[in-house]
Structure formats: C-alpha cells, structure tokens
Amino acid sequence: MYISRHATTEFRLCCHTMLAPLFLLLYLTGHTLARKAPDVVCVVINLKYVQCSWDGPAEGNCSFSSRFFENKNFRECCTYVSKNNTRTGCDQTYDGLATKRFNTFYTKLVCSNNSFEHPHELKKKVKLNPPFNLTVLNGSDGNLWFYWNHSALTCGASEVRYRINNYKWETSSPRDGKNSHCINLPSSSSLYELQVRTTMWSDCGGSDFWSDWSKPVFWGSMRENNSTEVNHGVMSVWTSVYSAIGAAIFILLVGLLVYHERLRIIPIPIVPKPGPKFDNILKHHNVEDWLRISKPLNQGFKANFNDLACSVREYKQVVLSESENSDGSTSECLSTSCSSASSILLVPSKEEEDSV
Template identity: 50%
Template sequence: MTRWLASIHVLTIDHSKTRFVEKSNPPVFEQPNRQNDVECLIVNQEQVHCVWNKNGAPGVNYTFSSWFENNKESNCTNYLIEDNITIGCKRDCKREDKFSDFYTILRHGNETKSKKIHALKKKVKLNPPTNVTVKIGSDSNLWFYWNQSTPRCVDNQVRFRINNKPWDSTHVPSERLSYCINLPSSNSRYEFQVKSKITESCGDSDIWSDWSDPVAWGFNNSTNTNIKEPISVWTPVLYVVGAITLILLIIMLLRHERLRIILIPVVPKPLLSSPEIELPVGQKTSPLQVEGHPPTSVWPLGLVSVLQRPDERRFQSQLQRAGLPCTRVRLCLPL
C-alpha cells in the first residue's frame, strides 16, 4: 500500500472509516472510465466475479488485479474470455469477505484504466436451489421440496401455476425448504419453481438467484421435471393419413351406390294402406289367395312388387300376365 500513499497527502475521516483522496480531486477509486467500468458481485459466497464489458466489448486485453481490505493485491489467475479478449475475472473469497471493501485495478500495459472500491455486501448472488421435487404427502396435500447449498440466512420465493395460467408467487420463511398446496385437484397440472437470496439479518443482498429448474405434477398424478414434452414426428403423419382415408371412404360411398346399399341398407317404409281387389262372388278371402290357386300358393314376384307400390291399373295388368282369370280381387294382408 506504500506506493498508493506516495501520491496521496490528504486524509479525511468519514464515519470511522479512513479514506485517502487526492488534493482537489475526487477519490481515486470512485471515477473510472465508463467504457472500462468494472462491476463485481459475489457468487454463492464462494467467488467474486468481476466484468468490464457491460458498456461494450473491450478492444484490447486488460490485466486485472484485486484485493479485499487488509489483504494484499493479487493478479487475476482465472480470466473470463470472449472472442480471445479478456472481459472478466473470477477469484475465490471467504463468506465473511462480503463485509469488507473490495479494491480493483484494470490496466493495459503500464497504463491504469480503472481504479474502484466495491461494497459487495448487497451484491451476493446465490446459486439456484437444487434437487427440486414435488409429491403427494400422507396428508393428501401437494408438497414441493428443494435443497439449498447455504440453507441458513436464506430467504426463498416460490412461484407456481395451474394449467399454464399466470404465475402466483409467495414468500417462504428463512431456513424452510418446502411449500405446500392443500388438497390439489388430480385433474389439474401444477408447476413449481423457487429462487433464493441472503436474508436481511445476514447482509440483505439485493440480488436474487436464478429460478430453479421447473418441476410439475398433475393429470396422471406423476412428477415430471421435463415440462416441454416433445410431440412425436409420427403424430401429424397419422392425422394426415386418417383424414385422407376418411375422404376416400366418403368418395367411394357417393360414387358406388351398390357399396352404399351394402354398408348402409335402406329400410323400406311399411304399407299404410293397400288397394281393394274383389274376388268372385261367394269366394272367401284369405291372405294371398286368388281363384284357381290354393291358399298356400305364393304370389308371383311381379305381384309382390306391386304390393310395395300399389297402383290399381298396373296391378290388374300384372294379374293378367300372371295368367290369373280373376279381374276383381280383394287383397287381404295377413295380420
């Protein structure tokens, strides 16, 4: 730290913190070039991630060094690279380091491009919860569970939706790793996700973790972590083949009357009335009986067709063709 003090000769006290500033100039670390501005956050209370490409990709490779208060400066050993250009750095940290100021320096060759002090207490981003599961409990309620790498001092937020409707979100108290829906409907689909952040009592981070992987339950009362179920490539093919088959069947029925009669037989209407035909005087009538024929005789086919479509003149002419001597016959249908 001695080389920093060589160009600094004004000492101010601000809320019990010692702060060095240049004479008649703003603090050294507080006004970096915006194009080379460095932004940092603590990931899962295990690593510090810093990037300097928020305002555009840098055109050159920078070297980066950093340290926490009361520690020594160290050069970056794990750069983030994009298109062969360094855009960030990752370094390890301890859980309690978030309460200390974090110093960063960005250089290009011998030229210093950025100097900055970071307060990271409210910039802690946890990893998303893992091992998310959902199942029906012994109490017939639907239970959603998850695991958190740092269960203490963690607030959780659960969101769920039913049948792909808009999400409903609810807060889950610290150190609780489950959420319950009372008496779910087996005919509905329930989908869950959860995210976490540090509680107020342990630093009160402003950054939530990403949402966990989704998990769903419903319809067939089973858990399904793969929400996007792909449709089989054969499904549309079967739909097309079925539609073509139906169209061909309709065309065949319309063009082939014989096939239509076989598949859909026509039921004849019952006779509501029949013509009266007189038999010779004194001759008793009986079903399907005429003069010169025994009672058991069967009427000719032409006569039967006339019975279905009664017409007196045609009926008499068919009697003559059949060789029946009687011209006046009364037809008696069987009861």
C-alpha cells in the same frame, strides 16, 4: 500606418507565448479523456468466488488484480472471462467469502499501461446458485408438499411460484429459512408446475440479487384434448361467484315478501309450565283485578236484588183415611211452602172413589 519589423516580431512572440499553454492544456485533456477508467462491476457468486466484469477497450487486453481491505498486496486474476478474444471479466476465488464480503474489496485494472483502481462494497452483492434436489409429494394430509435444498444452509430466503395447467404464475411471499411449501387440496386432474429461487436472508446481510429460478418440477396430469380440458381454478372462482349471487337473490326475495306482507315472521317465545305456583296465584289473588275492567262495568255484572232460596224436592202421594177426614168429604192438599222440606199431595182413597 507604418508598423516596424521589430513590433511585428514582438507580436509573433507574444502569440506563440499565449498559444503554447493552450496547446498543452488541450493535449493533456485529450490524453486524460483517452484514459477514462472503465466501469468495473463485482458480484459474489454463491459465496465461492468474486466475479468482476468491465467494458474493455476495443484494442488490447487488460490485466486484472484484486484484494480485500485486510490484505496489502493485489492478487493476479486466476480465471479470465473473454468475449470475441477480448478479456471482459475475471473470476477470483476466495475462502471465507461469507464473512469477507462485509469488508471493502479493491480492484486494479491495467489497460494499455494505464492503471485504474476501484473500491467495492460486496455486502449486498451476493447471487446464490438456483436451488437443487427439488421434490414434490402428495402428503398424507391431502396437501401437495414441495421440498428443495440451497447452498446458503442457514442464511437463505426462498420464493416459490407455481401454475396450474400452464396458466398464470402464482408467487408466494419470501420465507426465511424455509425449504418447503404447501399447496392445499390439489386437484389430481390438473397439472402443477413449481419453481423456486433464493436470496440472502436479511439477518445475514441481505442481497440485491435473487438466484435464477430452479428447474421446474411437475405433479398431476392434464388432459390432452383441449376441448375437454377443465380449468379447475377458474371453475372454483365461478362457483364462488354463483353461490354469492344466489344468496343475494334469495335475501332480496325474502325482503320483498316481508315488505309486501306476503311473509310475516312472528317470534313466539316459549311458554313456561305454570306448575303449582299458578294454582297458588288463583287461590290467593283476585285475577279479575288484573284484567283492568272499569269499575262501573264490573258492578254491572253483580246482582242488585235479594231473593229467597227455594230448594226443590220430589213429592209423594199420601192417601187420607176416613179417620183423618171426619166430615166424609174428599180433599186434596198440596203444600207449596218454600220452607218445607218436601211437597205433599193429598189424594182420596180407592173406596172413596167407588162410593162417589
């Protein structure tokens, strides 16, 4: 196929026309990627100054400036933070940060003639200094008291941790506005180590950051010989476990004895004193009716015959004279009448016995 020189020239011009915008787009994209903004992170330190840090480029240093929302002009950084002779941060001092932190904070970073601006919300970006003036005392109530001070006088929330004889840390729940902590009934033969840290109270806006732990304070003593060292915390736990096991075994043994009738528990109520009322009951009521005895059995105890009553009296001897016995014979008389009041036995006199 024959292609004219004119057609070839037009084709070249067309290719150049299409490739020129493509090269321009690639150049602008590469330039934009080279100007990628570094990440800037800002934190309010102890309500005194704002500390901002960034990942600086490998070559050259960046200049930093900042302002709050109510200010129109940026203020140059006063104190730079450097690493390997390269600026990586800035400490910017402001007055009234306790209230200014609720406003938007703007930063401007200029690197290699490229300027980058970032807005920041500092409300929850507050990090306080560690507490200071730590004191630990054994109170008059026998408890261990731990005191401290911190920079946020009215807006601080504290968290305490302590350990006994270098064992595991025990941490208390955060307490708002409290500068003291109590440990009940400590052991004087154990070593107590205590630390505290603070953050902003939720009523003051709160914070996502805790301060660093304070320097530790110590109370008590620990035996140097590890073979004789006693972990009172572990002993107290085992004492509770042994007590619970002993109580369970005792209850089990009592249950077995009751089940096998080796032991019976019979509750006996207190018997009240009958007093004068009981006498009235016996006098005016028939107690036999309360026994619920059947009528035939009750009638069997009653007599079904009548007999004359015969009273018994002692007897005496009566001597009969001759005038009383006219026929001259001796006789004896014994009265056995039940109606008589006494029994009479008649015997002969002594003279009659001699004549006989």
